[in-house]
Amino acid sequence: MTPQDQLKALGIELPPVAKPAAAYVPFVQTGNLIFLSGHIARRDGKPWVGQLGAGMTTAEGQQAARAVAIDLMGTLQAAVGDLSRVKRIVKLMSLVNSAPSFTEHHLVTNGCSELIGQVFGEQGAHARSAFGVAQLPMGACVEIEMIVEV
Numbered sequence: 334m335t336p337q338d339q340l341k342a343l344g345i346e347l348p349p350v351a352k353p354a355a356a357y358v359p360f361v362q363t364g365n366l367i368f369l370s371g372h373i374a375r376r377d378g379k380p381w382v383g384q385l386g387a388g389m390t391t392a393e394g395q396q397a398a399r400a401v402a403i404d405l406m407g408t409l410q411a412a413v414g415d416l417s418r419v420k421r422i423v424k425l426m427s428l429v430n431s432a433p434s435f436t437e438h439h440l441v442t443n444g445c446s447e448l449i450g451q452v453f454g455e456q457g458a459h460a461r462s463a464f465g466v467a468q469l470p471m472g473a474c475v476e477i478e479m480i481v482e483v
Contacts (some may be wrong), residue, residue: 372404391437
């Protein structure tokens with residue numbers, strides 16, 4: 334199955350590229366690598382605000398990370414035209430807005446990683462970092478960036 338077929342089977346429609354909220358571009362291609370800028374979690378078109386371990390559960394964080402994956406794939410589709418051109422999802426870097434005692438950043442990030450794996454199969458297996466941070470832009474609960482080989 335192609336990535337587009339997988340998305341259709343999952344009932345996912347990719348959004349258009351979001352307008353940057355500051356002085357950056359949504360993606361940059363150099364050679365056969367595409368670097369996607371960090372995408373914050375959004376719900377109903379607005380920043381998904383919250384702090385993991387302080388009023389927000391790991392399961393909610395996973396859903397937010399999954400929402401980020403969908404936005405990242407929308408930007409990636411705009412960058413490459415056809416997701417079948419993706420040779421490999423190289424790396425994700427995930428920032429989780431979390432309370433000092435929260436230690437499940439890796440589980441939150443799985444919400445993104447697992448969807449990427451479902452859509453891209455073997456090409457979706459990626460390296461990854463997940464960090465806890467004191468705050469993110471607009472109070473968002475999760476921000477994730479991605480590096481892709483085409």
